[in-house]
Amino acid sequence: MPTTAPICAPATPPVPSAVALVRVSGTELATLLAPLLTLPKPRRASLRTLRWEGFQERALVLFFPAPASYTGEDLVEFQVHGNPLLVRRLVERLGILGIRLAEPGEFTRRALLNGKQGLLEAEALRDLVAAETDTQLRLAQARAGGLPSWIQEARQALAPWVARAEAAVDYGEEEGILLNLLDLKTAFEPIRQRFHVEQSRSRAARHIQDGLRLALVGRPNAGKSTLFNALAGEDRAIVTEVPGTTRDVLEVRCEWRGLPLRLFDTAGLRDSVDPVERLGMARVRPVLEGADLVLHLRPTQDPAPDPVLLAALAPFAGKVLEVRTFADLAEAPGVAIAAHRGELDALEVALKDRILGGLAPDACLGALATQRQVDLLDELVRQLDLLADLEPSCPPELPASLLQGAWGLLARLTGEDRAERTLDELFSGFCLGK
């Protein structure tokens, strides 16, 4: 539950380091912190000696008075020596002064509630902190800039039509207020098209944000581990000419040609009496279930896929992509690679097509990317499509309810409706002190 009680938290991890940062946010901080220090001039880094219980810590202190601060409240930052014990003692001291430890994300939550930040920005911040690859980082940074212009424009365009449609429903017959559906559709067509573009951009961005789960399967010696190593850019899996080399499932996260991947190497699938190999094969199914895309590796020299393998892959037909390996030894149609030589261009094209819908990763910059955002965008597109399909003779209640629906969805998307549940979900993914 949000309160305005003063809060504090370490903003740096509890490991020995050069500097640790402790933040405090609340009202009347000058009074509250008076037993510990005299606050410096606003926004000027100043050295202060903090004294309590025999400790004396020289700290660099920054004071941002409300409302010109990250949270919109008074905000004080202490830069102290990066000793986790010292930080713990300082936070305990602040507790004695009536400043409790913040919950994860509580600083940002206050920024949001005080209008310092929008929901989309807060979500971008969470992804920025969690990003693990260059592309993820760039995408999150591009989203951290605030409300995208196309959403602002849509809101501006929508507002007068929502009002007009409501008036037509309420007073239409008596007052002669009519809704011109043709004008409405004309006004919304560019917006509808823009939303469709954003929808495909955001689907791709979502894949990039989460990292695509890619399972490599095939018969023994199909070249799975060779491809796994080539994509990972390191020798993680053992490669030999002995069929049945890989037994366990291996997992690695990597970025390959701008694509964040979570790769799974698996045991080759075949009829085998070797008990260890059978155990390895039993582990493949859960990997298939969890994968976004399954690469079925089939050597070019194999005339047809093995029936054991086909049976195992049948339930996942919708997400299987056949890749012909050993392209250096024979010709094959479709996606053909020679992983041991790093010849993987065909795979790159196929993956980008599958995951990004043919877009370059950079084309997703600024696109919405969280599951929440993508779901709301899908629903918005559905409403706009329905609006575009309305019969000219339909009663004004129909467009009115669609416009209302779209208006409400936009408010949920930007966080203007301030739904507590959305906020709780969002901030549970934050780290302390953010």
Ligand SMILES: Nc1nc2c(ncn2[C@@H]2O[C@H](COP(=O)(O)OP(=O)(O)OP(=O)(O)O)[C@@H](O)[C@H]2O)c(=O)[nH]1
């Ligand atoms: N010529 C050629 N050899 C390859 C290619 N890919 C893999 N190999 C070789 O094929 C053999 C088997 O490769 P692996 O990557 O171990 O095959 P795997 O599918 O992981 O095999 P298991 O783990 O036993 O199921 C190794 O000797 C590789 O060097 C390729 O594209 N062309």
Ligand SMILES: [Mg+2]
């Ligand atoms: Mg292997």
